[in-house]
Amino acid sequence: MNLVKRQLGVLTRRYAACTVGDPLTVFLLLAQAPFIGYLCTLVWGAAGRETESLYFVMALSSVWFGCINACREVVKERAIVERERFFGLSLPAYVGSKFAVLAGIGLVQVVLMQAAIEWSMALKGPFLVQTMAMFGSMLCGMGLGLLVSAISKSQERAVGAIPLLILPQILFSEVALPERYHGEAMSLLENLMPAHWGFQAIRELAAAEIEWATVVGSLGALGVQTLVLAVLAMLALIPRRDV
Numbered sequence: 001m002n003l004v005k006r007q008l009g010v011l012t013r014r015y016a017a018c019t020v021g022d023p024l025t026v027f028l029l030l031a032q033a034p035f036i037g038y039l040c041t042l043v044w045g046a047a048g049r050e051t052e053s054l055y056f057v058m059a060l061s062s063v064w065f066g067c068i069n070a071c072r073e074v075v076k077e078r079a080i081v082e083r084e085r086f087f088g089l090s091l092p093a094y095v096g097s098k099f100a101v102l103a104g105i106g107l108v109q110v111v112l113m114q115a116a117i118e119w120s121m122a123l124k125g126p127f128l129v130q131t132m133a134m135f136g137s138m139l140c141g142m143g144l145g146l147l148v149s150a151i152s153k154s155q156e157r158a159v160g161a162i163p164l165l166i167l168p169q170i171l172f173s174e175v176a177l178p179e180r181y182h183g184e185a186m187s188l189l190e191n192l193m194p195a196h197w198g199f200q201a202i203r204e205l206a207a208a209e210i211e212w213a214t215v216v217g218s219l220g221a222l223g224v225q226t227l228v229l230a231v232l233a234m235l236a237l238i239p240r241r242d243v
Contacts, residue, residue: 007090011097019101026105029069033109036061037116045120052203056175058113059198060166062134065109066141067148067165069102071158074149074237081237091234095146099230102142103135110134125205129215133205136222137198141165143229144194150236169195197221 019026044054074081081094114131117123123130144165145158152158170176172189173196182190190196201218204211 003088004090004093007093008096008100011093012100015097015101019105029065029105030108030112033061033065033112034116037113040113040117041120050121050123050206052199053175054117055202055206056173056195056199058117058130058134058202059137060169060195061113062106062110062137062198063141063144063169063195064162064166065106066102066138066143067145067162068159069105069109070098070142070145071149071152071162072155073098073102074146074233075152075155075158082239085239091237094237095230095234098146099139099142103139106138106142107135110138123206125202125207125210130202130205132219133198133201133215133222136201136219136226137194139226140194140198140222140229143226143233146233147229147236150233169193172196173199175199191221192225194222194225197225 040054040057044050081089085091111131114123114127114134118127145162148161148165149158152161168189172186172193174190177186197218201215201222204214204218
């Protein structure tokens with residue numbers, strides 16, 4: 001355990017230094033957040049009010065941030081990871097370092113997008129709890145991105161898989177098909193989508209009387225999904241001969 005903690009600190013500092021060393025990429029990642037928020041204000045500002053579809057876009061965009069931030073971060077280092085595994089690299093520490101640094105970038109992204117929307121529309125509900133819901137959605141997206149990155153053979157394939165992760169978030173949602181038309185399979189698939197839980201939390205926070213059990217349950221579901229995805233990403237890095 002001490003070894004994992006020590007490696008986590010070293011790997012996090014190394015990865016943070018590499019990330020800061022590429023300021024253009026960091027800028028482009030951060031700049032998309034207020035731009036998406038601005039586009040939201042154009043659409044729903046013209047309507048004169050916020051709707052449930054806005055809450056869904058906020059949750060979906062948060063998942064997108066996590067996916068696109070993480071999808072290249074393992075596959076581009078695969079040769080390094082495989083080499084360092086011979087010298088005792090801890091996979092939990094390695095995956096944890098990715099989460100630590102990318103979570104910071106993702107938090108800034110969701111706050112920037114949220115602030116851009118809030119600036120023009122004064123969203124309903126507690127700002128900080130909305131941030132938690134969006135941050136949780138982003139973490140799930142990050143887990144998806146890291147998993148895809150861990151199983152991909154090239155950065156191009158990893159990036160190309162992102163639309164295949166985002167599209168089901170839309171198809172298996174109440175926005176695409178009202179809940180009254182959902183069958184058992186549809187409901188099951190919807191519950192597997194991170195955007196669903198983020199949307200449910202944000203929507204509930206905008207209600208006149210907030211059901212906090214629903215909010216906490218949604219945040220808990222996001223936490224469980226993030227943990228499962230992190231473990232799967234770690235397992236995907238284990239060479240088959242070691243399994």
